[in-house]
Amino acid sequence: PRPNSAAARDVRSQLHPYTNPLALEQDGPVIVTRGDGAWVEDEAGARYIEGLAGLWCTALGFSAEERLARVAYDQMRMLAFYHPFGQKAHLPGIDLAEALLAMAPVPMSKVLFSGSGSEANDTALKLIRFYNNALGRPEKKKVISRIKAYHGVTLATASLTGLPNNHRDFDLPMPGILHTSCPHHYRFALEGESPEAFATRCADDLEALIQAEGPETIAAFFAEPVMGAGGVIVPPPTYFEKIQAVLKRHDILFVVDEVICGFGRTGNVWGSQTFGLEPDMLTCAKQLSSGYMPLSALMMTEKVYQVIRDNAGRIGILGHGYTYGGHPVSCAVAREVLRLYEERDLFAHAATVGPVMQKRLRTLADHPLVGEVRGVGLVAGVEIVRDKASRQPFDPAQGVGLAIGRNLHRHGVITRVIGDTVAFSPPLIITEEEIDAMVSRVARALDDTLAWCRAEDKL
Ligand code: PLP
Numbered sequence: 001p002r003p004n005s006a007a008a009r010d011v012r013s014q015l016h017p018y019t020n021p022l023a024l025e026q027d028g029p030v031i032v033t034r035g036d037g038a039w040v041e042d043e044a045g046a047r048y049i050e051g052l053a054g055l056w057c058t059a060l061g062f063s064a065e066e067r068l069a070r071v072a073y074d075q076m077r078m079l080a081f082y083h084p085f086g087q088k089a090h091l092p093g094i095d096l097a098e099a100l101l102a103m104a105p106v107p108m109s110k111v112l113f114s115g116s117g118s119e120a121n122d123t124a125l126k127l128i129r130f131y132n133n134a135l136g137r138p139e140k141k142k143v144i145s146r147i148k149a150y151h152g153v154t155l156a157t158a159s160l161t162g163l164p165n166n167h168r169d170f171d172l173p174m175p176g177i178l179h180t181s182c183p184h185h186y187r188f189a190l191e192g193e194s195p196e197a198f199a200t201r202c203a204d205d206l207e208a209l210i211q212a213e214g215p216e217t218i219a220a221f222f223a224e225p226v227m228g229a230g231g232v233i234v235p236p237p238t239y240f241e242k243i244q245a246v247l248k249r250h251d252i253l254f255v256v257d258e259v260i261c262g263f264g265r266t267g268n269v270w271g272s273q274t275f276g277l278e279p280d281m282l283t284c285a286k287q288l289s290s291g292y293m294p295l296s297a298l299m300m301t302e303k304v305y306q307v308i309r310d311n312a313g314r315i316g317i318l319g320h321g322y323t324y325g326g327h328p329v330s331c332a333v334a335r336e337v338l339r340l341y342e343e344r345d346l347f348a349h350a351a352t353v354g355p356v357m358q359k360r361l362r363t364l365a366d367h368p369l370v371g372e373v374r375g376v377g378l379v380a381g382v383e384i385v386r387d388k389a390s391r392q393p394f395d396p397a398q399g400v401g402l403a404i405g406r407n408l409h410r411h412g413v414i415t416r417v418i419g420d421t422v423a424f425s426p427p428l429i430i431t432e433e434e435i436d437a438m439v440s441r442v443a444r445a446l447d448d449t450l451a452w453c454r455a456e457d458k459l
Helices: 006-013 021-027 066-078 091-103 117-134 156-162 164-170 195-213 241-247 272-273 301-317 328-343 346-366 400-410 432-455
Strands: 031-038 039-042 047-050 110-114 142-146 177-180 218-223 255-256 281-284 297-299 370-376 379-384 415-420 423-426
Touching: 047 110, 047 432, 066 328, 091 110, 091 297, 091 328, 110 117, 110 346, 117 156, 117 255, 117 281, 117 297, 117 301, 142 195, 156 164, 156 177, 177 195, 195 218, 195 241, 218 241, 218 423, 241 255, 297 301, 328 346, 328 432, 346 370, 346 432, 400 415
Parallel strands: 142 177, 142 218, 218 255, 255 281
Antiparallel strands: 031 039, 039 047, 110 297, 281 297, 370 379, 379 423, 415 423
């Protein structure tokens, strides 16, 4: 970066999450300065279609929304901070909790707010322990999630996450957090195995893990309806039906992580509706506030609440809560975001343009670098392979992922290349024309990458 440019100042001053520091030092960051609908603009005035809604969160896009700014301003002037600790409450928190309970995919009893998806899942992990301690079965503590899951980055939620980068260098997972098979048919099915048979095998794997550990030791199972940051993995039909039967058989709580899928992403309000899930606890964040203010929520059923209530009452208090959990400004903005979703019928719009995006992206399936195009609603993944027939991926050291990222950038699309998969999760406001523009830019970026692979002898 040029000396004294904002990029140079950035390189000198910030450590970036999920970033290669050497690449950052060499190239500097893209400094995003303004937003406009599904588009963002950098310092130099270049415009990009934001194919990932930031971090899967800005459902309403990147434009300044006068109404949301006004709500935040008014709340700051009225009451800039308050909290629900120790028998206090504030109105934005009450309004938002009621709105969430009214929208829940199954009857839910209580909402507990926190600030991020990781905190909501961490809270769920703690309440699961509290719940089983209260029921007098302290041995029922282990939790199962899945290989390639993404549930956050705190020590406990990074343990739930099932990705090597989150474990390898941090001495994780913590004891008592286990991983079962990933329901990705394209990658993990046996030769000739049908999606149905593969789903049965995944459920059998879960059953075998539970039996090996002892069913009396397994407290909960965590799952995203569609696995997002693990590479946009859509489970095969009947997968969740079979998994839920196993959980019921062993009295294991089902925690559904709707941090990405919640609020219209998969074509219904909740991913739980798209896949027929019946959570005991549900976590959400991101599109809850369209990503505009930090906020997450954990909802729980009456069954869970009653046990926690009785025990917390007996011991005096529930010893958990974050200073910024359910911040009044965040809650006020989120409540207004939910109103905007409703007034603009945004979930119906997403359900209409979602299949258009799926169809357009599938036109890339014939590209020599594309192994699989998958997704549902407005979330999709395009998996890159070195060899289509054998489904062989590139060796990460070949730098093909980085090359695709660079080419997407050059063609004016921002998204993330996660492992071998290019992820798409654009703002829900995206139009059909913008989807067309995005997909044709992606096609050009893939062509350029193919030419580079050939020139550099990567194939
Ligand atoms: N759960 C899922 C499904 C996510 O995708 C994420 C973040 O991407 C998280 C949890 C963690 O949320 P946060 O980054 O807000 O802590």
